Amino acid sequence: MSKLELPLNSSRSDRRLLIRPWVVVHLGSILLFSLGSSIITPYFAIYVAKTLGYGLAFAGVLVSVKVVAQRATSLLGGMLTDMWGARPLALAGVVLRLSAFALLLKTPTHTTLLASALLNGVGAAIYHPALRKLLFEQFRNFPSALARVVGLRNVSLNLGAAVGPLLGALLVESHFTLACEVIVAVYAINVGLLMFFRRSEVPLGLGSQSFRWRDLRSGAFLNTLWLQFGLFAAYSHFEFLMPFYFEQRFGSTFVAGAFLVNTVVVVSIQLTCSKRIAETPAWVGYASFVGFFLCCAISSLGDGAFWQTSPAASMMLIGFSMTLFTVGEVLLGNRIDLMTTRIVSSRSTGTAFGAVAMVGALAVVLSNGMNTYLLELKGFLIVWLVNAIVGLIFLVYSLRRARFDD
The missing domain is CATH 1.20.1250.20 (MFS general substrate transporter like domains)
Known part of the structure; x- marks a missing residue:
């Protein structure tokens, strides 16, 4: 077998591991994180350009700010996760996303739209490495369960991305503020989930969480x-x-x-x-x-x-x-x-x-x-x-x- 192949052990304990409350909570957090942003993302550029009248060029700037902020700070988000712990960073990522859409509850201006795009991107950059570590590390020594939880994580992400645009189609164009209120509520629930399950991050027993290059x-x-x-x-x-x-x-x-x-x-x-x-x-x-x-x-x-x-x-x-x-x-x-x-x-x-x-x-x-x-x-x-x-x-x-x- 190749050194890079991932051997899978078929243990009956895998299913018991996957239905533990903290696993369900983390998968639910991923679904909510994806759902919240996808309510508005497919329609955001059109809303900014046409409904607000800010033009397609400015809408493109907002998309670029979000993407660049997310990708450029993802390494920093991962480093902070290793230094300060995965759960606090995952929580911080959700709070930043909540703040990004809270800024849009009043009539958006150029400034609030730019700030929202920046917070949106940084929130994702912090959240995703942290949540991956929080969820996957628990299964490092259970390869077959790890394979399943990776799949379930992607299912949660895709379900959120599939349901969100359906809600957005009903809300964004005619009821933009209501759409933002729904998104803020979704992220508030996510914050509550991560805060309530305080003991969900299992100690790794390594003495120090600091990363090494x-x-x-x-x-x-x-x-x-x-x-x-x-x-x-x-x-x-x-x-x-x-x-x-x-x-x-x-x-x-x-x-x-x-x-x-x-x-x-x-x-x-x-x-x-x-x-x-x-x-x-x-x-x-x-x-x-x-x-x-x-x-x-x-x-x-x-x-x-x-x-x-x-x-x-x-x-x-x-x-x-x-x-x-x-x-x-x-x-x-x-x-x-x-x-x-x-x-x-x-x-x-x-x-x-x-x-x-x-x-x-x-x-x-x-x-x-x-x-x-x-x-x-x-x-x-x-x-x-x-x-x-x-x-x-x-x-x-x-x-x-x-x-x-x-």
Whole structure:
């Protein structure tokens, strides 16, 4: 077995571990954290640009401030988690998110919108490394339970992201203040959950929680960062070119269908196949992404008239391609969480998760820049083919790495 494979023990105690109150609370916290922001996020730019009349450029600035703040401070958030403890930092992240939306309860101004975006991003940067450490570290010595809890964490995150926009569609445009009040209430409940379960952070028995940089210098962790870069180079399409392309080639209805397929496949796989996912090598995930890009390349051939007049064929192609995309997302995302938890010393996992997030952000920035350039220069067919080649490079690397480790 490869040194990087994650052996799974099938212990009957796993299920008892997973239904402990603190596990349920932490999973509920993740769902609420995702739900709160997703109520408003899909509609925020349109609301700022059109309803408030601040223009699309300023809306873009707000999105950039949030994303940059989250990614740029994720390493700091992880370091603080290792130094001060995971539960206080997770709580601080929720409080910052609550404050971000509380600022919007009155008519938003340029200043309050900028401050809200900054708090929003920093809150996420602090919360996610802390909650990962808080939840995953308890299962470090129970590999099969760890695989399941990683899957359940992602299910909670995706359920929140799926339900939130449904509420937002009813509230944001006509009742923006009410939407913000609902979001503040969601985060207040989250604060209450984390405060009430004060003993949920099990002592690690290491004498000191302070991280050590040397814990992040192993070849195995550097390999994990490389896998993360490849994952987010592909995943960057999810919120950028993929919706735009599907709307242009197939129609707006199929964009919603693509996201629905993603949510259904994520939840289904995570709930039923968590152990099998953990045992699946990384190259399978990259092969799935390559398949997705090739499907998109095939649909780029011609003028698109066939797809516009063949809804059944469009549905089949989108369903198949999005299933491939989602399988790659789940396989690699889960594997990276598992490897980070098990490879890095407990005293440094917060910092490690922060570093993983930063590498993902770098991959998104570089990938979006490359794809924008290719799109303007050559069009979508070249974009998809180049990304298929990039995915193939990571696939070959993963295969060679697996042989090297055997």
